[in-house]
Amino acid sequence: MTARAALERLVTATTTRTRPDQSSPEPSTRRATAAARPARGTSLRDVLTLALLPVPLLAATAIATFNAGGTRRWFGGRAENQRAEAQAAKDAAAAAFYELDTAQRDLRISIETITAVDDSPAARRAVTDFEQLGRRIDEVSGQYITAVDAHDLDRDDLEASAAVRARTELTQAKDQLGRTKQDLDRFAQGLGPLLGKAETQLARLAPAVERARQSLLAATTALDATRQAGLKADDLAGRLATLGPELTKLNQGAGRHGVPETLERADRVARDAEAVRAEAERLPERAAEIDRRLVSLRTRAQALQTRAGQVDPVLSELRRRFSAACWQDLQNVPALAAENVRQAETKLAEARTAREAQRWPDATSLLSTVRALLNSTDESVSAASDRLHRLNAVAKDPQQEVDRTRFAIRDAQRLAMAGRSTPDPRHARPLDDSVARLDRALAGLEGRHPDYWHFLTETEAVRGTVARVVAQIREDRGTGA
Template sequence: MTATRILGKLIGPALLLPAVVPVVAAVAISGAFTGGGTRRWGRGRVEDLREEARRAQGETAEAFYELELAQRGMQLSLETIRAVDDGPQARKAFADHAAFAERIDRANHEYISLMDSHDVESADLDATTASRARHDFTRMRDELRRAKEDLERFGQSLAPLVERAEQELARVAPAVERAKRALLEATRALDTVREAGLDAGDSAADLAALAPELRLLNEGAARHGVQPTLTRAEEVTRRAGEITARMTELPRRAEEVGRRLTSLRTRAEAITTRAGQVGPTLSELRRRFSAACWQDLQRVPDEAAEAVAGARRTLDGVERARREQRWDDAADGITEAQALLARTDELVSTAGDRLRRLNEVSFDASKEIERTRFAVRDAQRLAMVGRAVPEPRHAERLDGAVERLDAAVAALERGGRNPDYWRFLMETKAVRDIAGAVVEDIRGKGR
């Protein structure tokens, strides 16, 4: 028999109920407190672990992103160095970075695997799994942060190399811009020449040949290197500048050829007119002076006529070259025509100058004699400056000049009515040349 039944028999049913109810209630309350409270506390702990796991995952993702940014910055720095420097320090930097790259690749793969293995947003995530996820993400976060810090320290060690490379690269952009501007100017100059109806085929071909160089410049120093890019830019600038100069010069050159052609034709006409006077001049020389005074001029009329005819033929060739826009040939023809006309002018002038000088000396030879004696005396005075006697070599030459002048004067006086005035003039000129040579010698020695 149970204790309750015994108590029931002893005290009766009416008195038993109140005692039993509090006991049952107490047991119920106690059970409710213990069991219910434990279940609520467990759910809260799981949520806390889930939140910590999610937080750790977010921090890890942020560390991964920051490492990725640091790695991209490092790549840019290395590309900057590579574009400029291939020396020992640069090669060591590339080798050291390769080790970093392997480490970062391993960390990235581990991070991706970790992200795939933990779903912290799952509703079924239990406390154990959440705790493991938090631990794994925290470890991964710390590893990524350490990698970033090490990479940043490595980047700081590269600062001098990067700075030098950036300074070199800073030269590239202006050089490339100058090259492009030079090409644009050459293109515009070519268009202007074509609009003027002038042929610029050679220059157009030269400009087209620069197109591949422009493409290489556009690809940049990062691909082709700084020094090759600078050299290419300078070469393109130079060649484009030459094309621009030619195109700019071409209209002026065409105009100059036309102007000089007209001028030379006018000059040829004038010289032709003057050449027609050589015959009468020679006739007067023959009539008034001895043969020795004009015999060497006998061929002047024929030579002058030949020179003028040659100049005219050359100018016709210049005209053809001008129409065909063969500017070099036109310039050569102009030079040749100028030389022929100058020769003709000299020939024509020779006859007239001979007649003028012979007229002067035949009218009054004393002026020529006095001019020559003055030159000799001036040289003699200079030879005596600071000396009791002149140097023998100077004295001998000046004495010889005096004797030569006296002989020329005597020959002129012996010539009678038709002396050799031309020989007399040649002798006096020779005497003045001797005196002048002595003066130059003395002055040169003094210096």
């Protein structure tokens, strides 16, 4: 029996006891009849004494007894005091019963809120504990109902001892109801984190679903506008179509699919629809950008084709003035440049076809390939003319390159000795090796056909080593090593 059912039974029982019975005699008749009967507990001697009294005295005694309220007043004020105390205990128990029933109904709502959102072990354990408390509430409620049904405090012939028993049992029932209510309150306090999390998710549910619907509507509107501009956007339309079943599930509600799943679905639909909307709105600009890139890359390819034709004269001068080691790695530049330009023009044609078919991802990918080919060609063509320029400079004055490298070494040596009497071997050794390496590179320029390119690569490598040593010194000092 639940607390609510017990409360309804109590109300029904009370109403039944207090409903007037049309067939019963009037109250004055019931009191007269009760006065004519010997009171409960009256001894035989009292009865005989009444019987032997003279008639006038017997009548006076009966009248006095009738006027005093019948048997109810036979025991004087003590019985009435006990009745009042029992009634007070009954009222207190009823109040405790009502408080427990209200708390249980409120807590049931909290449990239903948690189970609608959370399926974690903690939530399942809370449901089990609530069911155990429910069984205990049914038990103490049943004891309370039994105590109420066992004692009719409105009886005219209620004895003092019966009133005392009623008060005792009703007080015990009230105490049990109160202790159970305290346990229920402690359990409700422990549900705080779970209930807060559940309420937060429920509060997010309606806004999340509405946001998903609005995102889908915005994506549809943007896609329609794009199509009116003459762009097909078939891939975007396909992506938007896949969100239709998801919207159907959102409309079916969290009661069917669960709150966590509905929240996750709403967030995913909103995110995907927003991506479709953004791409649809950007599609006209993307088409215009692809058109600009087609024109720009075609112009660049033509310019590189012209520049590639100038590599042969540069290689001819390199062969005439410098040793083979200075230009052998550039031999394939003209052929490679011509091939790259040819491939770039082919990819450009494919990109234009993809653009006309509005295959935007394919067009973008092809244009990226064209750009990579032209960048590689530009570097190769530039490398030949840059090589000739650098070799001319070092052949004219190699000392300038030597001084530049020695300055970098000396600057690093001063930094290594700053605040120290002896340098750290980790810094001194690579710097000393750099000095020796520079001297060997400079010595390599002696002879009939000096390898100026080797000299340039060596000095560049020495400067790179020195730069790493400087960075290590500063790092060590920054960390206090």
